[in-house]
Amino acid sequence: SAQRSLWVRTITHCQKEHLSTKLLPEELPPDFLRAVTCQVCDHLLADPVQSPCQHLFCRSCILKFNRALGSHCPACTLPYDVSDLTSPAKAFLGILHSLPLLCPKEGCGERVKLDSFRDHYHDHFCKENTNEEQNNAEQNLDCYLPVNKGG
């Protein structure tokens, strides 16, 4: 798992782009968590695509994964063609984008929907408007990286 975490970082480089499951306000059931996380990077799904074997990945992750390791599914190893990736059901995307995340900015503690989280979070720092704090913000989000999640 530590090993997997390592190669994922070297292939996807998505730590600063994607959101960690640690932003969820409570410990959700593992089966549910797996259903909303990328089977490549373990972050919350970002712009997800679905394989013919019906597993889900961030679009950028599966493309990088395929380029590095060939086009088989990272979850079940089934081979498939990249052109067979489809968009997940709209009802599923609605649920994903409405997941409540807990803003980690000190003193905020607001629950923000996943699809407006990034805007909300960055607003904290745009208002304060210094480069130094912008950097802190990014470091802060890094603390919510998933590590050693098993599987």
Next chain:
Amino acid sequence: SAQRSLWVRTITHCQKEHLSTKLLPEELPPDFLRAVTCQVCDHLLADPVQSPCQHLFCRSCILKFNRALGSHCPACTLPYDVSDLTSPAKAFLGILHSLPLLCPKEGCGERVKLDSFRDHYHDHFCKENTNEEQNNAEQNLDCYLPVNKGG
């Protein structure tokens, strides 16, 4: 799977009480479906409880299952004590109760949240107010029973 379906019916008798995944408006990803369905009866979770191994069941299903087959988890066979069943995270319950279901009443086609589905559906027949139609309503919901879902 046909066999499992059979013993589940003889143990849980929940066909008229629980809602089928077929009421969901689209084909959701299988991992997500599994996360919102009872690991005993395969219906959408009704009054769910969570085991120490973090699997989810309708409260009535797991109690009937335990009485018939002993208190081990139907999903992973881990033994546990009934007193260790807990309530799932509130954020998860919120998502479950907000799942959009498609009303199967002819001519309606409304999308209704899971937690108000039963009221909505029965209203169609209370308004018409005949015993015969009440019975038809129940038979109608029966058509949405899950059958042979595999696993």
